[in-house]
Amino acid sequence: MSTGQDEEEKKSGSLKVIYAAIAANLGIAVSKFIVAGITGSAAMLAEGIHSAVDTGNEVLLLIGERNSAKPPDAKHPFGYGKELYFWALIVALSVFSLGGGLSIYHGIDALRHPEPLRDPTWNYVVLGVSALFEGYSWNVSRKALNKRRKPGTSLWQTMRASKDASVFTVFIEDSAALIGLAIAALGIVLGQVFDKPYFDPAASVLIGLLLVGAAFTLARETGALLVGESIGADATRKVRGVFEQDPAIESVSALQSMQLGPDEVLLTAAVQFRRGMRIDEVEAAIERLENAVTALYPSIRHIYFESGALRAAMG
Template identity: 75%
Template sequence: MSIAHDSKAAAETVQEAPRKDSQKVIYAAIVANLGIACAKFIVAAITGSAAMVAEGIHSAVDTGNEFLLLLGERRAARPADRKHPFGYGKSVYFWALIVALSVFSLGGGLSIYHGVEALQNPPPLEDPTWNYVVLAVAALFEGYSWNVSRKALNAVRQPGTSLWQAVRASKDASVFTVFIEDSAALLGLAIAAAGIAIGHAFDNPYLDPAASILIGLLLVGAAFMLARETGGLLVGEGIGREQLASLHALFAREPALDSAASLRTMQMGPEEVLLAASVQFRRGMRIDEVEQAIARLEAAIAAEHPVIKHVYFEASALRAAMH
């Protein structure tokens, strides 16, 4: 598409420093998961619980994943250059997708494998006291990390929408990735506790490995959810319907326009959107009148939709206006 005018916002190529809210969520998750992973593996070695091994794997994988998200945040903060004229904002989405693959292969795959192996030769039941202690402490840490990500989502959640709808609408992959991971972790803790408790109640050593398999399946489901959300953003997802409708209303208010045939957007990063506008200016306008109209539109867009950093207008619309 030929471009006749680029918004002034597009000229601002220097990226802001890594976003504090997203990094706070990531650091909280790193601290929680690292401590929990160590405790789970120690207790798993003492008690021989397959479910605890699965939980240890889960927390260890989550810890590594948070470092990948942190890497994505830092790469996304790099300024635009010749090879990447729109900056590195999508690095966050790329590394979040790698996290999804990690959750699927390492978290889910290893947990299922270990559970199946333990089913073939289940370890004898041991005193589960330390298992429960570690699971309870893990629930506190995971709950803290989950609450940090929940607050970050609530800060951008639209009134009347659920937390799950906020996850679907969020463009901040770091935040919703940690939220989904922590939600899966809390459910996994419940499954592990149930498997250990029921196994001891019925003196059945097979229920603990079965819990490990269930935890693995849970992680596979979380991985697919993450892949769907981050994949859409990585391949060029646009802004939400309500935002797009508001954008159309903004263009409709401009008296110099006859119509706005197409407004196409692309998410370039958590807080950066590109807009390509196919509009029809009134015929017979002078070039200075067109420039004034564009300046008004840019100012209105910056005021109502500050995440739109780049605005382009099709050249054909401008040529038609000046004939």
């Protein structure tokens, strides 16, 4: 399969993850708000806020996907790949402020003036249906991550290593959503069993803290990519091996890389070519190295050699 086809499949997979998340969260948010109004559950209201924020976040990711696909121009010669990381960072801030902040605020407010829960039957129904929808969305993002999962690595490690902000953002959000549903259900159950109205708003506070934790995780992952994360020590070591094995290279001083987008990397190489090489030999070596590196990591699309190394080779 060609690189172009691979890129199209990855792009399609990312969009599928986002669309699945939007469909799930939109329906869930509406049902949660309706039931929260009927039953007066603070935890259910917190969950409604969470799902509404997640729906808006997925729309922001769609904007990021669209903008990141714009071709390079004079102002952005390396393209707009990092737009996706920017919008993913906005999503993290949204989860922190709107999701976590509002849930904690509402939970604390409800703790000051707790109201007895009315019939919680509909709460359980909506939580169960929400778990099914969230589980479906989570599974779509899990499958997308598994396509890039290396043997012997966990799903968490794969998520940490992923450069596709759309996929790992939805995965983190949906993971937090499933845990939040469990917390909401536990708060409602405990409040009903012990006839104590404090458990439900306490669950709302816990859901808010969970979202704050998810937001920090998202911010850490997207922030590192936004400021210029490398391809990683393992990948750099393999690329160095390609250079060192080439007969035209005497030594490799430094290899520096920067992620420009989910599937686009910039690589600079400070190498020492064999002295006395003709210009056509140097050109052939560069082409050979570029092809070898691209074959190993197709995402490395830009390779630049330090000029000093070229001058020394032809001196």
